[in-house]
Amino acid sequence: MATYVVTGASRGIGLELVKQLLARGDVVVAAVRDPSKASNLNALNAANLHVIKLDVEKPETIKEAAATLEKQFSSIDCLINNAGVLGSLAKTSKADASDIAWVHKVNVLGPLAVTQALLPLIKKGKKKLIANISSTLGSIGDKEQYMENDDARRGNAFAVGGLAYKMSKAALNMQTMSLAAELKDDGITVICYCPGWVITDMGNSGSEAFDGKAAPTLSAEDSIKCQLKLIDSADLSKSGKYFAHTGEPLPW
Numbered sequence: 001m002a003t004y005v006v007t008g009a010s011r012g013i014g015l016e017l018v019k020q021l022l023a024r025g026d027v028v029v030a031a032v033r034d035p036s037k038a039s040n041l042n043a044l045n046a047a048n049l050h051v052i053k054l055d056v057e058k059p060e061t062i063k064e065a066a067a068t069l070e071k072q073f074s075s076i077d078c079l080i081n082n083a084g085v086l087g088s089l090a091k092t093s094k095a096d097a098s099d100i101a102w103v104h105k106v107n108v109l110g111p112l113a114v115t116q117a118l119l120p121l122i123k124k125g126k127k128k129l130i131a132n133i134s135s136t137l138g139s140i141g142d143k144e145q146y147m148e149n150d151d152a153r154r155g156n157a158f159a160v161g162g163l164a165y166k167m168s169k170a171a172l173n174m175q176t177m178s179l180a181a182e183l184k185d186d187g188i189t190v191i192c193y194c195p196g197w198v199i200t201d202m203g204n205s206g207s208e209a210f211d212g213k214a215a216p217t218l219s220a221e222d223s224i225k226c227q228l229k230l231i232d233s234a235d236l237s238k239s240g241k242y243f244a245h246t247g248e249p250l251p252w
């Protein structure tokens with residue numbers, strides 16, 4: 001049994017992570033923007049589930065959440081920075097600066113602030129793991145997405161659009177690498193991974209980039225089964241690395 005904090009736990013991948021962690025007996029802190037509206041979470045009605053308010057865009061809620069957790073828990077084993085937004089899918093030549101700034105606030109500065117606030121508790125944990133949910137769309141090295149594959153199932157539609165999201169996940173990857181280097185001496189593992197193209201609100205929105213001609217086929221349930229294997233196997237030897245949900249390494 002370990003203690004996990006999952007951000008963005010109200011729906012999609014975050015909610016399914018919470019469900020599967022609870023099912024195997026872990027203690028889960030489900031962080032959501034508005035606990036009163038998290039009916040899916042509240043319906044779980046589990047003794048080892050703690051729902052807290054945390055909006056990654058609002059530093060005061062992060063601070064309050066950290067203070068609450070410090071009172072309730074002596075340590076945290078694993079933080080999963082899952083909360084994220086997709087932003088505009090417009091072509092790069094039409095990318096909007098305010099959209100880019102918002103997506104970075106949520107997807108890059110959010111995980112950084114949550115990690116910084118929870119670090120004292122993570123340092124006291126047994127597993128000492130920070131997992132940042134990234135995306136293959138943040139990979140520069142995965143050229144297949146950009147240049148070498150005309151198959152619409154892959155990233156060609158995203159090759160020309162979704163700049164805010166792609167840049168934000170590339171920045172999150174760098175954050176992962178940088179933190180991993182710094183926290184190694186504290187025994188803290190920091191990884192990032194892509195959950196696959198998953199059937200969620202965000203995953204389904206991604207299909208708009210393909211004019212609906214391609215859609216996600218991976219269920220949240222199956223993705224999370226794989227994610228938990230990756231999380232369970234994560235140790236310092238994997239720190240500073242970027243994975244697919246299957247555990248295969250991804251090119252930066």
Ligand code: NDP
Nearest residue numbers: 008010011012013055056083084135197198200201202203
């Ligand atoms: P969803 O859009 O289904 O859910 C997003 C979650 O993030 C919601 O719980 C939402 O909360 C939360 N969230 C958004 N903004 C904030 C905020 N400011 N503070 C706190 N929580 C917030 O997305 P997914 O479940 O599909 O995505 C989860 C993660 O997986 C993201 O990081 C995403 O980039 C990544 N990912 C997803 C892929 C996919 O195919 N689905 C592919 C690759 C990566 P609320 O309900 O309050 O809006």
